[in-house]
Amino acid sequence: MALMEDFRKQGNFLFKYRSYFPIPLFIFGFGVHLYSQYTTNGEIVPEYFFAICFGVSFLGLIARSLVIGFVPKNTSGRNTKEQIAKVLNTKGAYSIVRHPLYVGNFLMWLGIALLTANGWFILFFILFYWLYYERIMYAEEAFLRDKFGQDYLDWANSVPSFIPKFSQWEKPDDFFSFKNVLRREYTGLFFMVIIFFVFHYAHVVIKQGMNFMPNSIAAYIWLGAFAFVIVFYFTIRFLHKKTKVLSVEGR
Numbered sequence: 001m002a003l004m005e006d007f008r009k010q011g012n013f014l015f016k017y018r019s020y021f022p023i024p025l026f027i028f029g030f031g032v033h034l035y036s037q038y039t040t041n042g043e044i045v046p047e048y049f050f051a052i053c054f055g056v057s058f059l060g061l062i063a064r065s066l067v068i069g070f071v072p073k074n075t076s077g078r079n080t081k082e083q084i085a086k087v088l089n090t091k092g093a094y095s096i097v098r099h100p101l102y103v104g105n106f107l108m109w110l111g112i113a114l115l116t117a118n119g120w121f122i123l124f125f126i127l128f129y130w131l132y133y134e135r136i137m138y139a140e141e142a143f144l145r146d147k148f149g150q151d152y153l154d155w156a157n158s159v160p161s162f163i164p165k166f167s168q169w170e171k172p173d174d175f176f177s178f179k180n181v182l183r184r185e186y187t188g189l190f191f192m193v194i195i196f197f198v199f200h201y202a203h204v205v206i207k208q209g210m211n212f213m214p215n216s217i218a219a220y221i222w223l224g225a226f227a228f229v230i231v232f233y234f235t236i237r238f239l240h241k242k243t244k245v246l247s248v249e250g251r
Contacts, residue, residue, distance in 0.1 A: 007138045008138060008139045008142050009139075010135045010139075011135035011136045011137070011139025011140070012139045014133075014135050014136050014139075015136045018133075018136060022109060022191075025109060025112075025113075025125065025128070026195060028121075029112060029113060029115070029121060030199065030202070032116040032118050032121045033115055033116045033117075033202065033203075034202055034206075036117055036118055037202060037203050037206040037207070038206055041206065041207065043207070044117050045115075045117045047216070047218045049117070050115065050196065050199070050200050050203070052114075053111045053112070053114045053115050053196075054196055055111070056107055056111035056114060057107065057108045057110070057111030057192055057196070059111075060103075060105065060106065060107025060108030060109075060110070061185065061188055061189060063093070063103055063104035063107060064100075064101055064104035064105070064108075064185060064188065065181045065185055066092070066093055067093045067094075067100045067101055067104065068181050068184050069176040069177050069178065069180055069181045070091075070092045070093075070172040070176055070177075071089055071174075071180075072174065088144065088148045088151055088155065090159075090170070091170045091172045091173055092171070092172035093164075094159070095159065095168050095169055095170035096159065096164040096166055096168050096169055097159065097160055097161070097163070097164040097165070098137075098155075098156060098159050098160065099137050099140075099161060100164075102133050102137065102162070103162060103164065106133075108188070108192060109125065110122075110125070112192075112196070112199075113125040113126075115196075115199045137161065141161075177248045179246045179247070179248050180246075180248050182236055182240075183236075183246040183247075186232070186233060186236040186237070189233075190229050190230075190232070190233040193225050193228075193229040194226065194229065196222065196225075197222050197223070197225065197226040200218070201214070201222070204216065204218075204219045
């Protein structure tokens with residue numbers, strides 16, 4: 001099999017299972033986090049470090065939301081069975097970078113990787129993410145090239161694949177839909193907050209000498225965020241699955 005076809009085959013396979021990409025990363029990263037915390041009695045990072053890492057991850061969620069809020073239906077989705085592109089997106093985030101959602105994903109998971117405070121793990125994450133998503137991006141671009149032909153090539157020749165070129169920004173044609181963002185990104189916020197809560201709780205327990213009852217303001221803030229996101233998740237899920245409140249025509 002030609003190398004380009006092999007890359008495309010690998011990319012399509014990884015595309016189907018990209019939702020599971022965070023699972024081994026979380027398990028491995030949490031193990032590194034526990035080891036780092038245990039060997040330093042929880043003193044390896046200050047409390048504000050968790051807020052900084054969360055800021056990096058939240059920036060990734062914002063990046064994804066700015067994409068999802070403008071795109072039309074059947075583009076830039078969470079589909080896993082096959083590639084879907086009703087139209088070729090070239091405006092908004094897609095005018096500055098070809099894969100804005102994956103840029104958002106990278107920042108979301110980079111923030112979590114930073115929680116380990118382990119340079120080797122962070123380097124491993126960056127390399128693993130690059131190798132994993134490089135194949136997916138190759139397969140997606142091959143699909144778009146076959147479907148949109150010269151229009152795709154003209155766009156790809158002027159827009160970088162992963163590092164945004166902000167000077168090329170073009171205003172989107174459609175209005176921003178917050179409902180669309182809620183409907184399609186609420187799971188991302190849910191899992192992000194849950195993971196940060198788990199990491200921080202482990203940090204607190206170890207720092208307190210294996211005392212499982214938190215006794216700091218930061219711990220209660222994260223506990224509150226955990227409780228809020230649980231209610232938020234099931235509320236949005238109900239509205240999405242059982243009502244049409246979050247439905248937007250053409251989105």
